Amino acid sequence: MSQSIEILSKLVSFDTVSRNSNLDLVDWVVAYLADLGVECQTFKSPCGTKANMLATIGPDVPGGVVLSGHTDVVPVDDQIWATDPFELTQKGTRLYGRGSCDMKGFDAICLAKVPEMLKANLKTPIHLAFSYDEEVGLLGAIELAPRLAEILPDVKAILVGEPTEMKVVEQHKGFMYLKAVFEGIEAHSSMPYLGVSSNVAATKFMSALVAMDEEFAASKDNNSPFLPPHSTINIAVISGGTAGNIIPNKSVVDVSIRVMPEEDVNAIVGRITAEMDSIRSWMQDQDPACNAILDLDADTYGLRKEPDGQAATLCRRYSGDNSDNVVSYGTDGGVFQKAGFSVAICGPGSIDQAHKPDEFIEISQIEA
Incomplete structure (x- = not known):
């Protein structure tokens, strides 16, 4: 089993439906990164039961990239699942579990790649920013966006890893x-x-x-x-x-x-x-x-197409996708763009699977 799948299995096991706390998941991520020598900052929600998380890999200089994910998931109430939604289950080429697609799959990939980031002798930093309550009004991002603007050196781009099948999205409603x-x-x-x-x-x-x-x-x-x-x-x-x-x-x-x-x-x-x-x-x-x-x-906030599109250009360079894509659902991206950042949406999995019973992500997208 690959590192990204192992981490995804752990993340899925935390019942972080938006009505619940995400602190156990955040504590696990903080401990995982600490074992790798990476320090994290956490920022509690006003109610104190949830937290945003920020970690930096690389030097504390301008020009970094933020990889943005959210930790909460939608409820499974009244949905009929063939498997336990909070236990990652492999069937053929698919991994089933709540959040496997939206969007703990992206979070797991980011965390699994940290050892490679540490070995890469980065000239500019990669920041990991995981928020709470995206599914119920982007509440975590609304708290996090001004903090990023305040405490980080100038950021080149924020890449939000919502499920787009690795297509680059520059606009959403x-x-x-x-x-x-x-x-x-x-x-x-x-x-x-x-x-x-x-x-x-x-x-x-x-x-x-x-x-x-x-x-x-x-x-x-x-x-x-x-x-x-x-x-x-x-x-x-x-x-x-x-x-x-x-x-x-x-x-x-x-x-x-x-x-x-x-x-x-x-x-x-x-x-x-x-x-x-x-x-x-x-x-x-x-x-x-x-x-x-x-x-x-x-x-x-909706996400508007940027005239220069630094984030979209960066996404296209690494994803190979040069198509022009939009989506009708919302993301944390609009909040970050409103705060002055260049933003693009690009991540593994298909939104067609999100919020449904038997949510899944293809193994090929997790291990790519």
């Missing part, structure tokens, strides 16, 4: 997650004039979002490499009401929005906020005790 809560007044359904339906308010809100989504589709750029070539709105989860004969007093709508990199995110948020203000006024005209609350749970 941004992501917003919204929660809209509508608080109405309960009443018997035979006397609707005594109540204010939270479900009606939620329906007004969703109708406005559908109209906005259709507007996005109508203004699509047919020359865009994105599929679909426009921003999208997904009304993801709806809850409200208790019984057929009760005017509902609380409704909740969860919404996810994928935003084109060049789209004005603030303008979209402004339009949605204005719609909520209008619905709140409509509800309170009927009863001042009503309310409509909008919570922006996560807001991640």
Whole structure:
């Protein structure tokens, strides 16, 4: 078994679903690198149960490259797996396990290559930066990006190893997650004039979002490499009401929005906020005790194509991929680019396998 597979097996064994701590995994990585003579810095999350990690191999000089991975994984709840998701299992040419593809496979490769990095007498450094909570709003990267800008000498590029089948990605959409809560007044359904339906308010809100989504589709750029070539709105989860004969007093709508990199995110948020203000006024005209609350749970930056593209140029030099690629999912890359770094996305595995039961990565991509 290769070193990268051995390390991947260990990383997969840590249940680092985003709701859990990643500290046991981080402690293991710190100890592994310490045995090689590499010191790490760890930065605790505000809650103290998670941490980002940074290690440098090579001299403390400008011009280094950051290899960026995340340590958290998505849940396996209600998924039917043929194997234990937290035990790396080989079947033929594939390695199965939660995070094997997204993205502990990349983390394992980076760690397995450290001995070679140490022997290479590097002229410029390689930095390993592993974050927490990428899957729930890029929270670790948001904390880590300004630290990297502050404590590292000028960095040439950040390479984010999300699964792209080693294709170089220079653009991706941004992501917003919204929660809209509508608080109405309960009443018997035979006397609707005594109540204010939270479900009606939620329906007004969703109708406005559908109209906005259709507007996005109508203004699509047919020359865009994105599929679909426009921003999208997904009304993801709806809850409200208790019984057929009760005017509902609380409704909740969860919404996810994928935003084109060049789209004005603030303008979209402004339009949605204005719609909520209008619905709140409509509800309170009927009863001042009503309310409509909008919570922006996560807001991640899109990744824009860079004019000079130092990170993309570097990725192409070593991957051999010269194609022009974009993805519609989000990564830590947008956060790092916003902080002033040159960023490209390139890593082993296919996003087609991510977040699914029986997630896997091909052995050939781990050992390449």
